[in-house]
Amino acid sequence: MTDPDPAAEIPRTEAVDLQQLYSRYARELWAVFYSVCGDPERAQDGVQEAFLRLQSYCGESIRDHRAWLLRVGQNWLRDQARRRGNSCILLPGLDDRTQGQMSASDVLALSERQQLIRESLQELNEDDRRALVMKYSMDWSSARMGQVLGCSAAAVDMRLSRARRRLSEILEARGIDHV
Numbered sequence: 570m571t572d573p574d575p576a577a578e579i580p581r582t583e584a585v586d587l588q589q590l591y592s593r594y595a596r597e598l599w600a601v602f603y604s605v606c607g608d609p610e611r612a613q614d615g616v617q618e619a620f621l622r623l624q625s626y627c628g629e630s631i632r633d634h635r636a637w638l639l640r641v642g643q644n645w646l647r648d649q650a651r652r653r654g655n656s657c658i659l660l661p662g663l664d665d666r667t668q669g670q671m672s673a674s675d676v677l678a679l680s681e682r683q684q685l686i687r688e689s690l691q692e693l694n695e696d697d698r699r700a701l702v703m704k705y706s707m708d709w710s711s712a713r714m715g716q717v718l719g720c721s722a723a724a725v726d727m728r729l730s731r732a733r734r735r736l737s738e739i740l741e742a743r744g745i746d747h748v
Contacts, residue, residue: 587624594635595620597707598642604702606646614649615642636716643699682745689739697732704729 595616602612619642623634631637690698696718703709703717711722711729718725 587620590623590634590638591620594638597635598638601639601703601707602642602646604706605643605699606650611646611649615646618642618645633716639717640719647695685743685745686740689736689743689745692739693732693735696728697735700725700728701732701736 598616598619599609599612602615603609606612606615619638622641622645623631623638690701693701700714700718703714711725714725715722718728720728
């Protein structure tokens, strides 16, 4: 009698077309990862790692591949940041398009204000930053955010409300006028 093949005991997921999924989601995944870590190469590594893990995944059936890939990639980025001893950071520069029409002192003032805002965002916890990035950088709906975050749209709206309030308090403490 021969030993059973251990690979035969592992439940397989339905066959997925990785190329089709990559074409559909890779750009969006990269944008989300880049908005979280601020490093284009690290964001691309997160995309590649998420798809690599999907390719070798042998667990239960995946209902939402996009949400699964986002969660796997974000977890990988978080693990990488912990190993390197740094946290994920937001993008180093905000919007530089108007600087050609501004005086040097206005550009400097804007740059200083943007730096204060980035520092204020870093004071938020990771969940608050992620929610604000998804809402205001990616323009995602609450329902879509809920799929990724694993909660209801109403919970997302509450999280956004709290995150905006916390950010507002931090900005006020730094003396930054905001609306």
